[in-house]
Amino acid sequence: MSIGLELWLFGVAAGTSLLGGMLGMASGVFIVPVLTLFGGLDIRSAIGASLVSVIACSCASAAPFLHQRLTNIRLAIVLETATTLGALTGVLLVGAIPTAFLFALFGLVLLLSAVQMLRARQQAQSAPSRWVAWQLDASYPDAELGGEVAYQVHRVPAGLGLMYLAGLLSALLGIGSGVLKVPAMDTALRLPIKVSSATSNFMIGVTAAASAIAYFVRGIISAPIAAPVALGSVLGALLGARILLRVPSTRLRLMFVLALAALAIEMILNAFGVTLTHRLS
Amino acid sequence: MSVVLDERRLEDRLARLLWLGTLSGCALIGAGLLWTLAVHPPISAHAAYALMNAGILLLILLPIVRVGLMLSVFLRERDLRFATAAAAVLLIIAISLAVGLWTRV
Numbered sequence: 001m002s003i004g005l006e007l008w009l010f011g012v013a014a015g016t017s018l019l020g021g022m023l024g025m026a027s028g029v030f031i032v033p034v035l036t037l038f039g040g041l042d043i044r045s046a047i048g049a050s051l052v053s054v055i056a057c058s059c060a061s062a063a064p065f066l067h068q069r070l071t072n073i074r075l076a077i078v079l080e081t082a083t084t085l086g087a088l089t090g091v092l093l094v095g096a097i098p099t100a101f102l103f104a105l106f107g108l109v110l111l112l113s114a115v116q117m118l119r120a121r122q123q124a125q126s127a128p129s130r131w132v133a134w135q136l137d138a139s140y141p142d143a144e145l146g147g148e149v150a151y152q153v154h155r156v157p158a159g160l161g162l163m164y165l166a167g168l169l170s171a172l173l174g175i176g177s178g179v180l181k182v183p184a185m186d187t188a189l190r191l192p193i194k195v196s197s198a199t200s201n202f203m204i205g206v207t208a209a210a211s212a213i214a215y216f217v218r219g220i221i222s223a224p225i226a227a228p229v230a231l232g233s234v235l236g237a238l239l240g241a242r243i244l245l246r247v248p249s250t251r252l253r254l255m256f257v258l259a260l261a262a263l264a265i266e267m268i269l270n271a272f273g274v275t276l277t278h279r280l281s
Numbered sequence: 282m283s284v285v286l287d288e289r290r291l292e293d294r295l296a297r298l299l300w301l302g303t304l305s306g307c308a309l310i311g312a313g314l315l316w317t318l319a320v321h322p323p324i325s326a327h328a329a330y331a332l333m334n335a336g337i338l339l340l341i342l343l344p345i346v347r348v349g350l351m352l353s354v355f356l357r358e359r360d361l362r363f364a365t366a367a368a369a370v371l372l373i374i375a376i377s378l379a380v381g382l383w384t385r386v
Contacts, residue, residue, distance in 0.1 A: 003318055010314075056340050060303045063296035073292065077351060077366045084373040091377050095384070135362070205299075205344035210374045212341045214381025223333040224317070227310045230340065234307055 006228050008039070013053060013232030021240020023252060028054045028176045029113055031229060032106060033263040037270065041225065043102055044094075047174030048221035051212040053233040054176050058205035060234045061241065068141070070198035072191075075136045075153060079199075080206050082160040086167025087210035094172055100271045106173050107268035113179045114260035117253060121186055121193055129154045129190075140195055151192050158188040163203075171211035176204040291354050295347060302343040309336030345374055 012034050020027025028050060035046035065071045129137070129152040139150040153159075162184035166177035178200070185196035215221050266276060313332030316325075352367035 006314065006317065052337050052340055055344060056303060056306065059299040059340070059343050060307075063300040066292045066296040066299075069289070069292065071292070073295070073351065074363055077348070077363055077370065080348070081366055081369045081373070084370050084377075088373050088377045088380070091380050206348055206370065206374075209341050209344045210377050213345070213374060214377045216338065216341055217378065217381040218384075221337060223313070223330045223337060226337055227314055227333040230337065231307055231310050231314065234303065 005039070006224065009035070009049075009225060010228035010232040012039075013229040014236035015232075017053075017057065017233040017236030018240040018243075019236075019252070019256070021237045022243050023256065027233070027237075028057065028174075029110065029178070030259070030263070031233070032174055033110065033267055035225075035229075036103075037263070037266050037275075043099055044220055045222050045225055047102075047172075048212070048215050049226040049229045050174035051170075051208045051215065052221060052226045053230045054170075054174065054208045055205050055212060056230045056234045057237045058176070058201055058208070060238060062202055062205070065198035065201060068198075070140050070194050071202045072136070072138050072153075072195055072199045073202070074138070075189075075191075076199050076203050078134070078136065078156075079159060079163045080203055082163040083167035083170070083203055083207040084210040086164040086169075087171040087207055088167075089164075090168045090171025091211050091214045093168075097172065100273075102172065103267050103271035105169075107264045107266075107271065109169065109173060109175070109179055110260050110264035110267060114257045114264065116179060116182060117257050117260065121182065127154070127190075128152070131156045138195075140192070142192075142194070149192065151195065152190075154190040155188045159184050162188060167207050167210070170204075170207050174208075176208070287358065291351070295350065298347060298350060299343065302339065302346070306336045306340040306343065309333070309339060311336075345371070348374075 013031065016027040016030040016034070020030075031050040031053060032043065032046045035041045035049065036043050039046075062071070066073075131153055134153070134156060136153040136156070137151065139148045141147070142149045162180050166180040166184065169175065169177045169180060181200040181203075182196070185191050185200055186193065189196075191199065212221065269276065309332050313329045313334075313336065316329035316332065348367050348370050352364055352371065355361075355364035355367055
């Protein structure tokens with residue numbers, strides 16, 4: 001493994017997660033397309049490396065959310081039964097899935113992520129919930145609204161169903177699956193946005209670990225690729241969260257949407273055997 | 282009141298575990314990477330890869346240990362509903378590990 005490639009992997013991971021951290025979004029979705037399209041890496045080792053970095057970023061950013069009491073850990077453990085079951089399904093399926101299909105599926109997820117980024121997240125209206133007996137309801141301190149805000153958790157079965165699919169996508173593509181978790185948390189479960197972000201960040205780690213542990217013992221996770229990617233993305237994410245935006249965030253957001261759309265097209269073309277990018281190796 | 286305090290203590294313990302675990306995993310990975318960069322040509326690439334793999338494995342195990350901690354706290358509080366959920370998550374991960382060990386791709 002050349003030193004140049006190690007530095008390139010570190011730089012790419014740090015750069016994308018720095019930008020992602022500044023926007024408050026996860027940038028795990030960029031790692032696999034960049035490593036495969038520009039780095040010329042095999043998609044399965046790119047997915048393995050991406051999973052490790054998704055776990056590392058989830059664990060690295062969990063502490064402040066927990067201290068602020070934004071993470072609903074009881075809801076998280078219930079939903080994690082569905083995400084890890086989805087991940088297990090992915091581990092069972094992944095060997096039988098052709099590489100071209102993985103590229104196409106990834107392209108589709110990138111397109112949906114671009115559409116999702118263009119729309120502002122809607123705060124769901126609270127209404128009486130039928131799931132009170134599950135004891136998942138909680139409250140969190142909100143500085144802007146002043147004081148403790150109580151909330152109820154809605155439509156648990158729909159939430160569990162979407163979480164199962166999120167776990168499946170996470171194992172197949174090596175991503176955190178924000179594209180499914182946002183609708184699951186905001187629309188189905190109707191959580192306050194801050195609680196939704198903190199709780200889904202908390203769950204991403206164990207979801208990715210459920211498939212990463214199987215890939216690790218299968219030998220798919222290659223240290224010289226996963227190590228610089230994980231370290232770069234943790235440093236980028238921690239730094240990005242501390243940098244105040246000087247560029248208007250709408251412009252940065254638009255840049256992200258365009259990058260997602262371009263990568264989506266390339267991934268889909270790649271699925272059909274067309275390559276446009278110049279590869280490093 | 283005491284329920285709220287217990288909940289806060291669990292949140293603080295989880296936060297500390299995840300933060301210290303991430304730091305240790307990243308330190309091992311960083312040490313392994315520096316080793317490959319510094320030693321050129323890599324005489325002992327094996328040792329450097331072993332450090333990186335140890336860091337990667339620690340990061341993968343970290344959220345699983347976190348579920349184990351939650352299970353022990355829920356059991357101590359006799360909160361069987363959430364203890365069952367935590368046990369189910371650990372069981373699913375154990376099956377995934379078994380699948381990884383006994384199937385070839």
